[in-house]
Amino acid sequence: MTKTHPHPDPLSELAIDENLFQQILDVLPVGVWLADNSGQLVANNPAGRKMWEGERWLKPEQFGEHRGWWSATGKLLEPSEWGLTRAVATGEISINEMVDIECFDGSRKTMLNSAMPIRDTDGRIRAAIAVNQDITELKRAQDELVQVRRELEALSAAAVAIQEQERKRLSMELHDEIGQTLSALKIVVETARRRCKDKALADHLHQASEMADTLVSDVREIARRLRPPPLDDLGLVAALRWHLDRVARAASLDIRFDAGTLTDRFSGDLELGCFRIVQEAVSNAIRHAGSNCLRVTLEVNEYHLIVSIVDDGCGFDPGSVYAQLGRHPLGLLGMRERAAMLAGELHIRSSPGQGAEVRAIFR
Ligand SMILES: Nc1ncnc2c1ncn2[C@@H]1O[C@H](COP(=O)(O)OP(=O)(O)OP(=O)(O)O)[C@@H](O)[C@H]1O
Ligand SMILES: [Mg+2]
Numbered sequence: 001m002t003k004t005h006p007h008p009d010p011l012s013e014l015a016i017d018e019n020l021f022q023q024i025l026d027v028l029p030v031g032v033w034l035a036d037n038s039g040q041l042v043a044n045n046p047a048g049r050k051m052w053e054g055e056r057w058l059k060p061e062q063f064g065e066h067r068g069w070w071s072a073t074g075k076l077l078e079p080s081e082w083g084l085t086r087a088v089a090t091g092e093i094s095i096n097e098m099v100d101i102e103c104f105d106g107s108r109k110t111m112l113n114s115a116m117p118i119r120d121t122d123g124r125i126r127a128a129i130a131v132n133q134d135i136t137e138l139k140r141a142q143d144e145l146v147q148v149r150r151e152l153e154a155l156s157a158a159a160v161a162i163q164e165q166e167r168k169r170l171s172m173e174l175h176d177e178i179g180q181t182l183s184a185l186k187i188v189v190e191t192a193r194r195r196c197k198d199k200a201l202a203d204h205l206h207q208a209s210e211m212a213d214t215l216v217s218d219v220r221e222i223a224r225r226l227r228p229p230p231l232d233d234l235g236l237v238a239a240l241r242w243h244l245d246r247v248a249r250a251a252s253l254d255i256r257f258d259a260g261t262l263t264d265r266f267s268g269d270l271e272l273g274c275f276r277i278v279q280e281a282v283s284n285a286i287r288h289a290g291s292n293c294l295r296v297t298l299e300v301n302e303y304h305l306i307v308s309i310v311d312d313g314c315g316f317d318p319g320s321v322y323a324q325l326g327r328h329p330l331g332l333l334g335m336r337e338r339a340a341m342l343a344g345e346l347h348i349r350s351s352p353g354q355g356a357e358v359r360a361i362f363r
């Protein structure tokens with residue numbers, strides 16, 4: 001039942017059909033508080049009492065008993081700052097102001113508070129109404145989501161940094177340990193071949209020597225790909241051109257690279273991020289798309305640096321790729337994370353049979 005202020009009969013003073021008014025308010029899922037034109041609370045509904053876990057029939061100057069803090073700033077609301085007080089005092093309409101409240105039983109909740117004046121036919125403020133929507137659970141879930149998102153961001157930033165370190169370490173080990181050992185092996189085999197009198201055995205040793213050669217250059221190439229690109233010396237455009245040339249030759253692929261007349265330099269992190277995004281997108285196009293032609297574009301306008309990698313391959317459904325794979329590859333996630341770490345956005349547009357475009361935009 002809607003409750004009204006016990007002393008005089010404010011509803012009949014306001015000439016409202018009390019029955020209808022009560023019926024409407026009793027079924028509303030939002031809390032409703034009605035004040036007369038002095039700001040004195042005169043009526044509420046069950047949801048309003050539930051919102052505050054009780055009721056106080058207050059005047060505006062006593063609104064301090066309604067303890068509330070602006071959710072955005074944590075600042076305590078002065079009695080004059082409540083929407084209802086402002087509606088009575090100035091006719092202001094306030095919609096969905098987020099307020100954390102301390103209920104009369106001491107519990108804490110978050111609500112959206114709206115308030116508006118009710119005027120008579122002459123336009124004079126006759127009453128005011130406040131509507132409270134309880135969003136405690138929603139806010140809690142949202143806070144948790146924000147927290148999880150922050151933790152995920154920190155985790156994937158760490159993963160990207162570890163990946164970069166690990167690549168460097170692997171590259172050095174491949175080059176220094178395996179590469180050197182293979183070179184030494186090649187010398188040993190060559191020496192043995194030269195001294196060998198047995199023709200058949202010498203042929204085998206020759207083959208072994210050639211295989212060692214191939215291995216040395218394969219290991220060098222893998223080590224090179226793992227190493228951070230020569231961005232400091234070359235800059236992003238030249239480093240990408242150098243990388244794409246090598247990839248195009250190795251994969252016998254047509255890669256068109258267009259950076260216009262771009263000569264700008266960017267921060268080291270941004271250049272490395274862009275390079276790695278292109279590297280991964282191109283590697284995906286080669287490994288998964290079966291495309292013949294790739295287009296890599298780098299452009300800068302007044303506000304953005306935009307990197308785009310387009311292939312004409314088999315395409316895929318970016319929305320369901322992980323569900324289908326049943327494994328957890330890092331390529332697409334890593335690209336997204338690198339873009340996010342640089343306050344950028346990554347968009348993947350693809351569908352089966354339609355090729356794919358990866359587009360990263362940085363401000
Ligand atoms: N350009 C593309 N064309 C077709 N399919 C693609 C393309 N890029 C990605 N995919 C699909 O999306 C999947 C996920 O790509 P992602 O780069 O995340 O992982 P991966 O390349 O399989 O492994 P990783 O990058 O970790 O070595 C791929 O396995 C492939 O099925
Ligand atoms: Mg990949």
